[in-house]
Amino acid sequence: MAGGGQLARMTQQAAIGLGVSLRVLAGAPDESAAKVVSDVRVGDDRSLDDLVSFADGCDVVTFDHEHVPGPHIQKLEGSGVPCRPGSAALAHAQDKLVMRERLSELGVPCPAYAHVPPSAPLAFLEAFAGEHGWPVVLKATRGGYDGKGVWIIGDLGREARDLVQRMLSGGVDLMAERHVPFGRELAAVVARSPYGQGAAYPIVETVQEGGICTEVISPAPGLPGDVAAEAQRLALTIAAELGVVGLLAVELFETGDGLLVNELAMRPHNSGHWTIEGARTSQFEQHLRAVLDLPLGSTDPTAPVTVMANVLGGDDPDVYPRYIHVMAHDPGVKVHMYGKESRPGRKIGHVTVLGDDVADVRARARHAADYLRWGPEMKERT
Ligand code: ADP
Numbered sequence: 001m002a003g004g005g006q007l008a009r010m011t012q013q014a015a016i017g018l019g020v021s022l023r024v025l026a027g028a029p030d031e032s033a034a035k036v037v038s039d040v041r042v043g044d045d046r047s048l049d050d051l052v053s054f055a056d057g058c059d060v061v062t063f064d065h066e067h068v069p070g071p072h073i074q075k076l077e078g079s080g081v082p083c084r085p086g087s088a089a090l091a092h093a094q095d096k097l098v099m100r101e102r103l104s105e106l107g108v109p110c111p112a113y114a115h116v117p118p119s120a121p122l123a124f125l126e127a128f129a130g131e132h133g134w135p136v137v138l139k140a141t142r143g144g145y146d147g148k149g150v151w152i153i154g155d156l157g158r159e160a161r162d163l164v165q166r167m168l169s170g171g172v173d174l175m176a177e178r179h180v181p182f183g184r185e186l187a188a189v190v191a192r193s194p195y196g197q198g199a200a201y202p203i204v205e206t207v208q209e210g211g212i213c214t215e216v217i218s219p220a221p222g223l224p225g226d227v228a229a230e231a232q233r234l235a236l237t238i239a240a241e242l243g244v245v246g247l248l249a250v251e252l253f254e255t256g257d258g259l260l261v262n263e264l265a266m267r268p269h270n271s272g273h274w275t276i277e278g279a280r281t282s283q284f285e286q287h288l289r290a291v292l293d294l295p296l297g298s299t300d301p302t303a304p305v306t307v308m309a310n311v312l313g314g315d316d317p318d319v320y321p322r323y324i325h326v327m328a329h330d331p332g333v334k335v336h337m338y339g340k341e342s343r344p345g346r347k348i349g350h351v352t353v354l355g356d357d358v359a360d361v362r363a364r365a366r367h368a369a370d371y372l373r374w375g376p377e378m379k380e381r382t
Helices: 006-018 048-055 070-078 087-094 096-105 121-132 158-169 225-242 283-291 320-329 358-381
Strands: 023-026 039-042 113-115 136-140 150-153 174-178 184-192 198-200 204-209 212-218 246-255 258-265 305-312 334-337 347-355
Touching (some): 006 283, 023 048, 039 048, 048 070, 070 087, 087 096, 087 225, 087 258, 096 113, 096 174, 096 258, 121 158, 121 174, 136 158, 150 158, 158 174, 184 225, 184 283, 212 358, 225 246, 225 258, 246 283, 320 334, 347 358
Parallel strands (some): 023 039
Antiparallel strands (some): 136 150, 136 174, 184 198, 184 204, 184 246, 204 212, 246 258, 305 347
16 A cells, blocks of 8 residues: 555455455554554655555555546556556546546546636636636646645735736646535545446435534434435445546535536545445455455444544644543444544544434534544633
8 A cells, every 4th residue: 555644554354354365555654554564665655666665566556645646656557557446537536627527427427627827817706706606716737635735715806816827837737616605515435346336325324524524423313215325326326437446435415406526546545434334344354355355244234323523633642541431431433543642633543432412422523533633621612
């Protein structure tokens, strides 16, 4: 797995169970996965040389993020290394404009969008807003994550003009999107194997704050069965049409007029962390099964409701002393920490709670995540 973040770290847990050996290409020996994987290569996953020596001896190469350059993946593929997902599929998770164009061709509903021409960006944005209204969502076509690279601009005042200017002069390619007045955000996580088998997890609700996912609720409360089935079908269709192998997470907006696709990720995804305890097969095991072309595992939930809450870094980076309260308060809380340096607002772990009642399970997960972040000060801070 190229990339040494928490996704690779949690994939290692699944690899242990399956008895398959995972090699990780990490940027530094203290990265999240590098701390728990014995076969670590330290290198730059944007360097072709490092990728080639990492891939030597691997049966399959897969990824814990989408930032490995497509041409490098093509070179690996050209030299006979199976890359799953392959470069052709991955291009759609690496470039939001490529993704929008392909999904539109397939007739998949997406927000109205357009490329911002670097030669006349302001006149273009004025015209785009004239057609779709303010605010307009501006996105870097490549390289964004956790809302970095997404800006909502309410007008073409000084701030927006400076932003556009700064991005374009830094070589960042921009696209504009209609600001969708969605009711909530959902995610469909599916897996597809080279054999062609597909499997879909229950549709979840993802709660975002400031561009960061803070909670995932499975199944999405109150989602009509036909809409959930449509979302699963949509994700499986996208996986098949794009030739995805491994996991595909489809981030969706639920609107009064139906579902719109926001984003694609072709790897284990934050909206699937709940599956470690909440489904018969975790997304990490499912990703390994899929990229190894093994039969896929059951996606059946293990409880009526599962809630995952991300643990963000607070002021005090030492989270461990807070375990005592969290674990004594609620023995049903499962804690997953990523071994990452804590910085305010950074995702450093998550908690999962299973149960029967959405409000109760959410409150328990929220309490644990907030306490791990803030300690006894949580009442004042949240
Ligand atoms: P990233 O790749 O950084 O995750 P996304 O494209 O998923 O970026 O956008 C991050 C968040 O910004 C979304 O989860 C959503 O809350 C908001 N957002 C993105 N696009 C739109 C849009 N067209 N309309 C309204 N909100 C949007």
